[in-house]
Amino acid sequence: MQYHLEMIGYDAILIRFTDADNAQLLPVIYTLNQQLKNAADLDTVIIDIIPSYQTLLVSFNILTIEPHLLVDKLHAYIKQVLISQTQASNHTLPAKVELLTLPVCYHKSLSPDLESLSLHTSLPIDEIINIHCSTIYSCYAIGFMPNFAYLGDVDKRIQIPRHAKPQTQVAAGSVGIADNQTAIYPKESPGGWQIIGQSPASLDKFSVGCQVKFTPISLNEFNHYQQKDDA
Amino acid sequence: MTTTSAFEVIKPGIHSLIQDLGRFGYQHLGITPGGPADLHAYLWANKLLSNSSNMASIEIHYGLMNLKVLVDTRIAICGAEFGVMINNKPAFNWQTHHVKAGDMIQYGGAKTGKCGYLAILGGLQTENNHQSRSTVIRDALSQMTSTPLYAGQCLPIAIQYAKTSTAQSQPEQTVPRHYIPNYATPLTLGLLPCYQWQSLTPKQQQQLLTTRYQISSQANRMGYQLTGNMIADLPTELASEGIALGSVQLPANGLPIILLQDRQTIGGYPKAGVISALDCGKLSQRQQGVDITFRLDNPLISRYKMCALKRFFEF
Numbered sequence: 001m002q003y004h005l006e007m008i009g010y011d012a013i014l015i016r017f018t019d020a021d022n023a024q025l026l027p028v029i030y031t032l033n034q035q036l037k038n039a040a041d042l043d044t045v046i047i048d049i050i051p052s053y054q055t056l057l058v059s060f061n062i063l064t065i066e067p068h069l070l071v072d073k074l075h076a077y078i079k080q081v082l083i084s085q086t087q088a089s090n091h092t093l094p095a096k097v098e099l100l101t102l103p104v105c106y107h108k109s110l111s112p113d114l115e116s117l118s119l120h121t122s123l124p125i126d127e128i129i130n131i132h133c134s135t136i137y138s139c140y141a142i143g144f145m146p147n148f149a150y151l152g153d154v155d156k157r158i159q160i161p162r163h164a165k166p167q168t169q170v171a172a173g174s175v176g177i178a179d180n181q182t183a184i185y186p187k188e189s190p191g192g193w194q195i196i197g198q199s200p201a202s203l204d205k206f207s208v209g210c211q212v213k214f215t216p217i218s219l220n221e222f223n224h225y226q227q228k229d230d231a
Numbered sequence: 232m233t234t235t236s237a238f239e240v241i242k243p244g245i246h247s248l249i250q251d252l253g254r255f256g257y258q259h260l261g262i263t264p265g266g267p268a269d270l271h272a273y274l275w276a277n278k279l280l281s282n283s284s285n286m287a288s289i290e291i292h293y294g295l296m297n298l299k300v301l302v303d304t305r306i307a308i309c310g311a312e313f314g315v316m317i318n319n320k321p322a323f324n325w326q327t328h329h330v331k332a333g334d335m336i337q338y339g340g341a342k343t344g345k346c347g348y349l350a351i352l353g354g355l356q357t358e359n360n361h362q363s364r365s366t367v368i369r370d371a372l373s374q375m376t377s378t379p380l381y382a383g384q385c386l387p388i389a390i391q392y393a394k395t396s397t398a399q400s401q402p403e404q405t406v407p408r409h410y411i412p413n414y415a416t417p418l419t420l421g422l423l424p425c426y427q428w429q430s431l432t433p434k435q436q437q438q439l440l441t442t443r444y445q446i447s448s449q450a451n452r453m454g455y456q457l458t459g460n461m462i463a464d465l466p467t468e469l470a471s472e473g474i475a476l477g478s479v480q481l482p483a484n485g486l487p488i489i490l491l492q493d494r495q496t497i498g499g500y501p502k503a504g505v506i507s508a509l510d511c512g513k514l515s516q517r518q519q520g521v522d523i524t525f526r527l528d529n530p531l532i533s534r535y536k537m538c539a540l541k542r543f544f545e546f
Contacts, residue, residue, distance in 0.1 A: 006425055006426075007425060007530060008425045008426065008475045008505060009423045009425065009475055009476075009477065009504075009505040009506075009507065009530060009533065010423065010507070010530045010531075010533045010534035010537060011475075011534070011537070012473075012475045014425075014426070014472070014473070016472075022470070033259070047255050047256065048255055048256055048257075048258040048259070048264075049258075049259055050258045050259055050472075050473030050474075050496055050497060051259060051473075052470065052471050052472050052473060052497050053470040053471060053472070054470050054472070055470075055472040055473060056473070057472065057473025057474075057475065059258075059475065062534055062537060062538055062541070063538060063541050063542070067534075141471055141497055142259065142260055142261045142496075142497075143261045143471060143495055143496045143497030143498070144261065144495055144497070145261055145369065145370065145371075145495075146257075146260055146261045146262045146370050146371075146372065147260060147261060148261055150471070187371055204260075206260075207259070207260075208259065
């Protein structure tokens with residue numbers, strides 16, 4: 001697997017993997033992120049790590065290390081992770097990766113774009129829900145806003161591009177689809193994803209590399225969740 | 232820690248926030264660092280009071296803030312020139328001031344610059360959320376850390392900093408003239424080429440480095456959108472990647488956006504490089520319409536300057 005390191009300004013290094021698809025890269029990025037986070041020798045060095053699809057951006061304290069020494073250390077960590085991944089024969093996530101099961105209510109009062117997705121895909125709504133809930137998604141990146149997790153891959157049969165013009169207000173908890181990705185808006189926000197339901201779950205458990213499964217709930221169950229939260 | 236209210240907000244001003252050095256270690260969750268828009272002025276305000284560099288201060292954008300002082304203590308005023316008055320008497324910028332319970336601190340509009348800092352002895356003790364008191368509106372981590380100052384709000388400090396006899400006996404401290412910047416001049420930003428710089432054509436690189444841009448009306452703590460010659464045929468959007476402070480993003484319309492403290496943590500638009508944290512601060516003090524140009528800068532020199540700053544201000 002090819003990668004290179006690149007200085008970003010004077011206080012960050014971007015680790016970029018170049019020759020693998022996102023699904024292959026995820027276990028590498030996940031493992032590398034964990035190792036760097038827990039590296040005792042980098043404890044006073046690393047300020048932030050932002051893992052994403054093909055990259056990790058590592059920002060560091062310029063008073064505690066010379067950049068070229070950090071580059072050497074990062075090379076060593078990456079090589080070690082790549083070797084262990086190759087030995088794992090196929091690129092799989094470590095067994096301890098968390099699977100989050102999140103309830104989603106697909107009731108029409110909470111899913112403004114589900115009907116147009118049905119028209120777009122020529123699939124009945126029940127079938128769309130069934131497909132959306134039968135995939136185990138991986139979290140490839142978190143961003144846009146706190147705890148907004150980019151989950152993939154959405155089954156080809158229910159993919160749809162985002163709205164050409166973003167909606168000015170998407171409700172908190174809204175579950176959206178944009179092409180091959182699905183995500184939940186942690187809070188009310190403008191947004192362009194096609195909204196097919198709403199989750200009452202708290203969304204502070206995501207991490208890059210975690211796995212996510214949706215399970216359908218009724219409007220009654222949804223309201224019950226909300227009341228529990230309000231209590 | 233026992234706290235006491237040090238200020239009552241009479242008028243919040245146009246946009247006044249709480250800032251410490253920022254919220255670090257949470258960008259993997261999409262939580263932006265925030266922190267002072269102008270690091271230089273922020274650090275001096277704390278330094279004048281012998282505060283540690285991470286103590287929370289008020290960051291005042293555009294001015295027009297009025298505070299009532301509730302305790303005897305010391306403050307420092309740095310940054311943009313707002314013609315601050317204490318009890319209707321001019322209070323000099325870039326220095327400390329003794330204040331007493333009942334005093335009124337009044338900010339005018341920004342004469343030069345855009346944002347100023349009011350630091351207080353011992354720092355403000357507002358809510359600490361994810362290890363920072365910085366206000367980041369768009370992250371909505373909590374009510375307190377996502378809301379600008381509002382009328383009637385009381386701002387707490389640790390009780391030992393109210394009415395200390397040592398505070399009263401200290402002479403006023405002033406920033407040496409040499410370190411007081413002029414925010415009214417056009418600005419050349421030092422570009423440290425990285426990210427997708429190599430994917431730009433020589434012509435596009437040249438265009439970025441030779442165009443005289445202006446600051447648009449879209450300029451705030453998230454980013455500064457520039458106007459000027461549009462760069463055509465830019466590389467298309469790529470897989471989202473981590474965005475460093477000062478990233479010079481080139482969206483499809485070909486007009487650079489410089490991403491600042493309240494930026495998104497990841498994004499997929501091509502980026503020509505980054506500018507230094509100090510240049511971000513200088514940019515944040517420039518108002519709409521000011522001329523901005525780029526020149527290539529040397530990361531070694533930027534790092535050296537930043538190391539010197541970190542050592543001097545101890546952070």
